[in-house]
Amino acid sequence: MSAYILPILFLLLIIYCIYKRINTYDHFVKGAKGAIKLVVDIFPFIASIMIAVALLRVSGITTWLTSLLTPVFNFLGIPPELTELVLLRPFTGSGSYALLENVLTTYGADSYISRCACVIMGCSETIFYVATVYFSQTRVKKLLYAIPVALVCSLVGTILACLICKVM
Amino acid sequence: MMMLSSILVLLITNPSAMLSEMIGASTGALELCFELVAVYVVWLGFIELIDASGLSDKLAKLLRPLIKKIFKVDNEEIQKIIALNVSANMLGVGNAATPMGIRAMQALDDGSGKANFAMIMLVVINATSIQLLPTTVIGLRSSAGSENPADIILPTLIVTITTTVLGILLVHGVEKLRNKIKRRKKK
Numbered sequence: 001m002s003a004y005i006l007p008i009l010f011l012l013l014i015i016y017c018i019y020k021r022i023n024t025y026d027h028f029v030k031g032a033k034g035a036i037k038l039v040v041d042i043f044p045f046i047a048s049i050m051i052a053v054a055l056l057r058v059s060g061i062t063t064w065l066t067s068l069l070t071p072v073f074n075f076l077g078i079p080p081e082l083t084e085l086v087l088l089r090p091f092t093g094s095g096s097y098a099l100l101e102n103v104l105t106t107y108g109a110d111s112y113i114s115r116c117a118c119v120i121m122g123c124s125e126t127i128f129y130v131a132t133v134y135f136s137q138t139r140v141k142k143l144l145y146a147i148p149v150a151l152v153c154s155l156v157g158t159i160l161a162c163l164i165c166k167v168m
Numbered sequence: 169m170m171m172l173s174s175i176l177v178l179l180i181t182n183p184s185a186m187l188s189e190m191i192g193a194s195t196g197a198l199e200l201c202f203e204l205v206a207v208y209v210v211w212l213g214f215i216e217l218i219d220a221s222g223l224s225d226k227l228a229k230l231l232r233p234l235i236k237k238i239f240k241v242d243n244e245e246i247q248k249i250i251a252l253n254v255s256a257n258m259l260g261v262g263n264a265a266t267p268m269g270i271r272a273m274q275a276l277d278d279g280s281g282k283a284n285f286a287m288i289m290l291v292v293i294n295a296t297s298i299q300l301l302p303t304t305v306i307g308l309r310s311s312a313g314s315e316n317p318a319d320i321i322l323p324t325l326i327v328t329i330t331t332t333v334l335g336i337l338l339v340h341g342v343e344k345l346r347n348k349i350k351r352r353k354k355k
Contacts, residue, residue, distance in 0.1 A: 016223065027220040032209040032210075050193045054189050097308070121302070134291065135287075141281045143283045145339075150295035152338065153335040
């Protein structure tokens with residue numbers, strides 16, 4: 001069902017453009033032109049954050065943090081199997097999706113753990129990555145309280161996700 | 169700081185892995201960026217169509233009262249970009265939201281070197297983002313053999329609505345607190 005929504009939206013958009021007598025092809029190309037420049041501009045920032053995350057993982061700091069935080073998370077109702085996922089989620093999209101796939105195959109797609117993991121993935125975001133990339137093209141150096149507030153909301157969301165999956 | 173501490177630990181545990189790990193990561197970033205070019209070509213193309221057909225103006229008009237209240241932004245052009253960014257996020261296509269987010273940040277930049285209220289709000293809203301359709305997650309679940317991959321839509325929706333409201337309240341609250349402190353300092 002949900003697989004149809006995006007294609008249908010695209011179809012409607014194109015029909016609407018034709019109805020409005022807009023040159024669809026020209027405008028599509030015009031928009032697409034910006035893609036390479038945009039990626040070139042943000043590449044150094046993406047690379048830096050990915051290097052930092054790789055170092056964090058290979059140095060063993062994440063494993064250490066995982067074992068340190070598991071009891072805390074457990075107290076908050078987050079299953080210990082998901083500590084690493086919750087920890088890595090703010091930093092890396094591809095890394096956390098790989099972990100999610102791992103959870104899905106290990107525990108079965110319809111288990112409580114897997115459903116929890118899915119809702120957690122849906123309600124959280126790669127906060128550090130997003131903040132880095134979004135601010136990369138501005139002169140802003142101080143983010144003030146943006147990241148702490150975002151992290152607090154994510155944590156609340158994670159706890160809530162684990163609660164809701166128990167009842168729904 | 170994060171990098172420094174990681175490098176320090178690595179020096180003790182596994183010094184030979186450091187450089188290869190860093191280069192491996194930037195290779196990964198390069199691969200990701202190649203992919204992103206392809207993804208952005210599609211999305212920026214469609215976004216241009218949405219813009220040219222006037223749909224983005226309609227969308228912005230629809231969301232304007234809400235955006236005005238939440239972001240405290242009066243500029244119509246910026247409101248439009250934010251409207252597109254938020255809608256893309258709601259549909260679970262973060263990759264379409266990113267270019268709009270960057271554009272919005274550039275437009276909001278006041279040159280003071282500090283993030284302003286609307287910028288912080290945008291980061292928080294992007295982080296908590298209401299999810300009507302967690303597209304990627306549903307895809308992963310169904311390929312892992314789930315019997316009903318879509319049954320996480322409702323829980324995800326409930327959780328994201330709660331965190332988004334919480335985020336908006338928190339940002340407003342912190343901003344008020346900061347203003348109060350500032351005023352007190354002036355006195």
